[in-house]
């Protein structure tokens with residue numbers, strides 16, 4: 080394992096950094112105030128043009144095929160400027176990877192170029208339901224076979240990008256008697272009849288990324304919409320969420336670093352007691368601890384990305400990365416506000432937004448508690 084980036088990965092990183100600072104940073108505060116949607120969608124299209132919507136998707140399907148480490152560093156750079164854009168991109172990449180992993184040739188040929196090329200602004204992942212959050216196997220959305228078609232009924236909640244996604248992967252029960260083996264996965268186009276999108280959640284952070292419920296009422300899709308094999312949907316969700324966690328670990332890291340970088344500058348500017356506040360050891364140690372934790376988060380995230388890229392088992396590493404990075408990034412945002420004092424608490428500066436934006440990273444794509452369940456289960460399985 081190499082601890083430095085390859086030339087190609089470094090290029091992706093610098094491209095993402097430049098784009099984030101020139102295009103995303105200025106819009107992040109507007110998005111937080113429910114403005115700037117047009118620029119947000121324009122930026123998603125530009126990111127697709129840069130090849131960022133299919134970073135780990137083969138070039139034959141319109142992806143850029145630069146791998147998981149490159150995906151991770153790209154998401155970190157984008158989230159330094161705008162977590163809402165970064166999460167949209169992360170989820171869209173995850174959906175593209177699902178289609179690449181188990182889609183039929185026709186599904187891959189039809190949908191991957193549209194996601195990777197930006198014909199679709201985003202792609203959506205419809206797993207969570209009101210009665211099935213941490214326990215997705217408890218879902219009640221159904222898909223019933225009728226002739227050559229499937230009929231979907233039920234509701235999903237908290238779907239990232241639901242308002243502007245062009246395609247959704249949707250999990251539904253196809254055999255109520257088969258428990259987890261009775262869950263299947265479908266590809267449903269946004270324009271399909273029988274779909275309605277609920278109003279956006281009024282969230283604490285990541286306001287620019289819409290999060291809505293989606294309702295399926297006699298939503299008819301053809302037999303070819305089945306993604307992967309019937310009854311394999313749960314396994315697919317578990318596997319793909321592990322990959323998604325690398326995205327969220329990377330995202331959290333970017334926000335944490337941005338907050339601490341901001342605070343570090345301030346330490347060299349603000350004076351109290353006749354000197355720079357950076358002279359106070361209490362604050363110096365805060366800087367040392369937070370950057371050490373963020374560097375550890377980065378290494379865990381890189382390890383998980385590297386393992387996935389090499390085709391190794393990476394689920395435990397991905398959960399460790401997501402758990403640690405999201406929690407330490409929250410600490411970093413909290414410390415950054417503390418370093419700025421009252422100024423950090425105001426909406427005139429970006430830190431309070433970052434603290435709100437990063438909060439959800441310990442919740443979505445599996446809460447911290449669920450990551451601990453996965454990690455301990457994997458570790459104990461090794462000895463039992």
Ligand SMILES: Cc1cc2nc3c(=O)[nH]c(=O)nc-3n(C[C@H](O)[C@H](O)[C@H](O)COP(=O)(O)OP(=O)(O)OC[C@H]3O[C@@H](n4cnc5c(N)ncnc54)[C@H](O)[C@@H]3O)c2cc1C
Pocket residue numbers: 170203204205206207211212213214236237238239240282285290439442443444445446447448449452
């Ligand atoms: C902004 C946002 C975007 C999202 N985007 C998507 C998306 O695009 N697609 C999608 O499908 N979902 C999405 N989600 C849903 C998200 O993945 C769930 O919210 C998350 O998995 C937790 O489920 P829940 O909210 O139902 O919490 P619950 O499962 O009800 O959990 C409540 C509490 O119980 C704890 N808990 C549950 N089970 C255990 C256990 N076994 N051991 C210990 N503690 C436990 C949890 O950690 C939590 O603290 C999104 C959520 C948010 C907030």
